[in-house]
Amino acid sequence: MNALPVARLQFATTTSFHFLFVLLTLGLVTLVAVMQTRWTLGGKPELLRMTRFWGRLYVINYALGIVTGIVMEFQFGLTWTGLSAFAGDVFGAPLAIETLVAFFLESTFLGLWIFGFGRLPKGLHLALIWLVTLTAYASALFIMLANSFLQNPVGSHLEGGTLRLDDFGALFANPALTASLPHVVGAAIVTGGFFVVGVSAWHFLKRTTEVEFFRRSMRLGVVAALLGSVLVVNQGFAQFAELAKYQPDKLEDAGVGLPLGVMIMLGFAMLLCALLGAVLLVRNWLTRARFLHYLMVAAIPLPFAAAIMGWLVRELGRQPWLVWGKLRTADAVADVPAGQILFSFIAFTLLFAALAVADWVLMARVAKRGPDPVGEPAERPVLSGV
Numbered sequence: 001m002n003a004l005p006v007a008r009l010q011f012a013t014t015t016s017f018h019f020l021f022v023l024l025t026l027g028l029v030t031l032v033a034v035m036q037t038r039w040t041l042g043g044k045p046e047l048l049r050m051t052r053f054w055g056r057l058y059v060i061n062y063a064l065g066i067v068t069g070i071v072m073e074f075q076f077g078l079t080w081t082g083l084s085a086f087a088g089d090v091f092g093a094p095l096a097i098e099t100l101v102a103f104f105l106e107s108t109f110l111g112l113w114i115f116g117f118g119r120l121p122k123g124l125h126l127a128l129i130w131l132v133t134l135t136a137y138a139s140a141l142f143i144m145l146a147n148s149f150l151q152n153p154v155g156s157h158l159e160g161g162t163l164r165l166d167d168f169g170a171l172f173a174n175p176a177l178t179a180s181l182p183h184v185v186g187a188a189i190v191t192g193g194f195f196v197v198g199v200s201a202w203h204f205l206k207r208t209t210e211v212e213f214f215r216r217s218m219r220l221g222v223v224a225a226l227l228g229s230v231l232v233v234n235q236g237f238a239q240f241a242e243l244a245k246y247q248p249d250k251l252e253d254a255g256v257g258l259p260l261g262v263m264i265m266l267g268f269a270m271l272l273c274a275l276l277g278a279v280l281l282v283r284n285w286l287t288r289a290r291f292l293h294y295l296m297v298a299a300i301p302l303p304f305a306a307a308i309m310g311w312l313v314r315e316l317g318r319q320p321w322l323v324w325g326k327l328r329t330a331d332a333v334a335d336v337p338a339g340q341i342l343f344s345f346i347a348f349t350l351l352f353a354a355l356a357v358a359d360w361v362l363m364a365r366v367a368k369r370g371p372d373p374v375g376e377p378a379e380r381p382v383l384s385g386v
Contacts, residue, residue: 027192
């Protein structure tokens with residue numbers, strides 16, 4: 001048995017699963033921060049209930065996403081020891097910063113936010129959710145910075161058979177990062193927007209009595225979906241010119257041209273759905289068009305499918321290099337029996353499948369139950385009742 005295809009399949013599975021958790025986490029926390037800002041400034045009780053309800057869904061996804069991230073990091077030491085030996089001095093730096101700074105700060109701020117409802121001043125509590133949001137995006141930045149180095153190894157030189165870091169600032173100016181980061185941000189926002197719209201639409205299909213609650217949620221979700229889809233499409237095409245500079249043959253790869261076409265098609269489909277929703281914001285037609293509610297529920301998976309296609313384009317186009325032009329993928333696989341890698345792949349896949357099911361079950365349970373009743377104590381922890 002050849003260890004390389006198994007190791008590549010393992011990496012594709014773990015990173016894809018984790019990426020989906022990350023996108024929804026980033027999108028939802030952004031919308032929750034906007035909701036809480038509006039409540040803090042305006043004081044409408046409905047906005048507080050929205051903050052708590054959508055915040056509860058965000059926290060569930062975040063908590064389970066942490067485990068997928070830990071597994072993804074673990075596989076580098078288990079399966080890709082060649083990468084650590086060759087480029088660990090460069091590749092490991094942003095990952096270490098992401099873990100030690102962004103991740104721990106994000107978790108700390110989130111813990112304070114969760115248990116701070118009704119216990120902290122409004123302004124301080126609002127600051128916490130924005131700190132959670134900023135550190136979440138900082139975490140995404142450092143992860144993308146590390147991945148962009150694999151795509152285009154700038155700021156380093158070869159010395160004694162290993163890569164050494166010359167200029168840490170060059171990693172931030174890497175065209176593989178500056179072209180792709182806005183695309184990922186847009187993907188996160190459109191994912192959060194479609195999720196909020198889809199859940200709200202489901203409640204309208206079930207003849208909810210919380211009309212005002214889900215009307216406000218749907219309007220915000222549609223705006224986020226529209227802004228995010230415009231950014232995704234615009235920045236997606238903007239990357240082509242940059243790709244021609246550091247990976248000129250990437251888009252001509254036959255293996256890339258299938259997922260690339262699907263991604264573009266899904267991107268325009270999301271844009272059209274968001275535009276339709278924005279048009280129907282007039283006179284609240286959005287809340288009465290049942291045919292559109294069915295469409296919105298069915299459209300929830302679109303951003304996730306598009307994200308997987310985009311990730312495949314980014315990763316498949318780099319082959320056969322793990323570090324572009326420096327280290328081949330075949331030379332980075334750990335010198336362990338293929339059976340051991342297969343065992344870890346099966347174990348990781350089962351774990352990720354269990355986490356995905358748990359995430360879906362918990363989020364579906366909370367989403368179907370709906371928001372807290374009117375008059376629910378504000379000091380109750382946001383996760384209470386999950």
